[in-house]
Structures are given as structure tokens and as C-alpha cells.
Amino acid sequence: MTAPMRLLRPETELPFRFEVGQEVSFHEMRARIVDRLRSAMGREYYQVEVLGEAYGRPHRTVLADHIEPAARDVAMRAQVAVTLAERMYKNIKAMESLLGHPIADHIGFDEFEHQLHEVKQAADHLWSAA
16 A cells, blocks of 8 residues: 655745846845745845945945835836826826716715825925935
């Protein structure tokens, strides 16, 4: 009699926190992600190239917990989100004019318009700070 075979756990592809080429910061230094890997335990390690003063070590391996997105990257993503939301707003307004029916009244668009304005101001502030 043979022993029963153990079932292997299915491998799932988890997304990484940061993309290759993304600008990040760690320990008050700016860097660019060069490569990334995940350990068997699921910890993310990133090979980074330090931008600016590298203190003799321009290439380093950094644990994901010590990395944050660079302010400029966050600002750019916020600008993209605002642009997409504005396009959606314009498309709904165009649909209203084509249909001759006020769609915005039925989907709480006044609140959306207010939130879009707030997000746009925050994105502009982030961009000026980066």
C-alpha cells in the first residue's frame, strides 16, 4: 500500500507593491526600483539604485516595509486619477444632453463633483510639493 500523495498548495501570483522603474524613497534617500523578488515566506525585496548621494553604495537591496512611493510618483498618480474622473464627469454630462434626461440627479453627482474638486486641489498641492 502506498502513502497518499499530499496536495500542493496552488501558487497564486500576488502583485508587488512597487513597479520596476518606479521612483521611491527610503531612509530619506530617493531611489529607483531596478529589480524585485519575493521570498518563499512572501517578503518583498527590491534592488534599488540610489539617486543622488549614495554614500559609496549606489545599489542596495531593501525590504519593502522600508520603501515609500516618491512624492512625485504619488502626485502623478493623483493627477491621472483626477483626469480620469473629469473625463467620466464630462461623458455623463454629454450623455445627459444626448438623452435629454438629467442622469446626474439620480446618481448623487453633486457630491461626486464636490469630491472631485477636493481631490483635484489635493493633487495640485502634491504636485507643487514634489
